[in-house]
Amino acid sequence: MEDVLLNKKLQQITAVILRKKEELAEQKRHYHFYDHDVYIQLVPWRENLIKIYAESISINEEHTFQILEKWGMEVANVLTTLQLPLDIALEEISYYRNQIGEIITEEAKKENFSFDLFSKVISRYNLVVDKAVHWVSKSYMKEYTDKIQSAQYAIDELSIPVVRLTKEIGVIPLVGEIDTHRAQILMENALKQGDTYKLSSLIIDLSAVPIIDTMVADQLFKVVAALKLIGIDVVLSGIRSEIALTMVQLGVKLNDILTFNSLYGALDYTHSRMQ
Numbered sequence: 001m002e003d004v005l006l007n008k009k010l011q012q013i014t015a016v017i018l019r020k021k022e023e024l025a026e027q028k029r030h031y032h033f034y035d036h037d038v039y040i041q042l043v044p045w046r047e048n049l050i051k052i053y054a055e056s057i058s059i060n061e062e063h064t065f066q067i068l069e070k071w072g073m074e075v076a077n078v079l080t081t082l083q084l085p086l087d088i089a090l091e092e093i094s095y096y097r098n099q100i101g102e103i104i105t106e107e108a109k110k111e112n113f114s115f116d117l118f119s120k121v122i123s124r125y126n127l128v129v130d131k132a133v134h135w136v137s138k139s140y141m142k143e144y145t146d147k148i149q150s151a152q153y154a155i156d157e158l159s160i161p162v163v164r165l166t167k168e169i170g171v172i173p174l175v176g177e178i179d180t181h182r183a184q185i186l187m188e189n190a191l192k193q194g195d196t197y198k199l200s201s202l203i204i205d206l207s208a209v210p211i212i213d214t215m216v217a218d219q220l221f222k223v224v225a226a227l228k229l230i231g232i233d234v235v236l237s238g239i240r241s242e243i244a245l246t247m248v249q250l251g252v253k254l255n256d257i258l259t260f261n262s263l264y265g266a267l268d269y270t271h272s273r274m275q
Contacts, residue, residue: 010058010121013107017054017100024050024099041082045075046092049132053100056128057121065131072135080143089136097129160186162193168200169270171263175208183219190223194232200274202227203266207238217252224257235259237266 017024025047048071056064075089104125108118160182164170172190176182194202204220206212212220224234235258239247247254260266 006117007058009111009113012111013104014054014058016107017057017103018051020103021047021050021054024096027099041078042088042092045071045078046096048074049092050096050100052132053096053125053128057104057125061124061127064128068128068131069135072132072139075136076139076143079140080147086137086140089140090133093129093132093136097126101125160189162189162197162202164197164199165267166271166274168198168274169203169267170194170197170199170201171203171205171267173205173208173263177211178209178216178219180215180219183216183223186219187223187226190227191230194227195230199232201233201235201270203235203237203263203270205237205263205266206243207240207263209238209243212239212243212247212252214250214252217247217254220257221255233270235266235270237261237263 025043052064052067052071078084079086079089101122104122105118108121113121160172160174162170162172170193172186174186178186190202190204193199204223209216220236227234236254237260239259239261241261258266258269260269
């Protein structure tokens with residue numbers, strides 16, 4: 001009987017908070033610099049947070065945590081889409097912790113909750129708020145990391161383009177140092193675009209590569225070998241005199257790979273061989 005009475009009281013507190021949901025959500029309109037469009041998009045998940053807080057008082061704890069996990073992912077998506085910082089969500093969570101905590105306290109006084117009962121209710125509520133912080137932070141970092149990785153992949157794709165010069169000849173103008181990661185992008189782009197364009201010859205231009213050491217040479221050998229396997233001949237251009245000297249001193253040998261000191265020379269040779 002006591003449990004039934006307690007549940008009824010808890011449900012009453014939930015009902016009081018839910019009745020004030022829109023009012024509570026509207027309180028934030030005057031607190032921030034958001035423009036109107038951003039504000040409109042924040043309102044639904046703010047109201048949802050208030051609803052979760054309210055229902056956490058009277059429903060199963062595990063079920064509340066499951067709802068919070070989904071809510072956290074939705075919030076993270078909104079923030080990253082609008083390019084808003086995580087601080088905004090954390091501030092919202094903290095703000096409503098205090099606002100709804102005051103409502104719980106007032107209603108508990110009206111219902112003459114014992115200190116132990118009030119402590120139990122408010123502790124459970126605070127645990128839910130802490131979980132909200134956890135799921136928003138975790139989901140936001142995942143969304144942020146995914147977007148950074150996608151952006152980096154796009155940058156990598158653009159930094160090593162395959163430019164189609166004629167129907168059968170393409171060129172890859174490399175700029176900057178070639179590390180293991182960029183070498184992998186070079187391999188992927190050369191194979192994919194070379195096959196897509198149905199190229200017969202590909203010029204890899206090294207004019208803007210500051211240094212060629214044994215590691216870079218080894219990566220180039222692998223790219224050349226892979227391209228030959230799909231029927232594309234490769235020549236290298238842009239090997240300057242100082243780079244050639246360094247390669248000789250390091251004992252780097254390009255074996256049977258044709259090299260030219262300029263892109264013009266490589267293109268002239270490749271074009272004449274096609275005729």
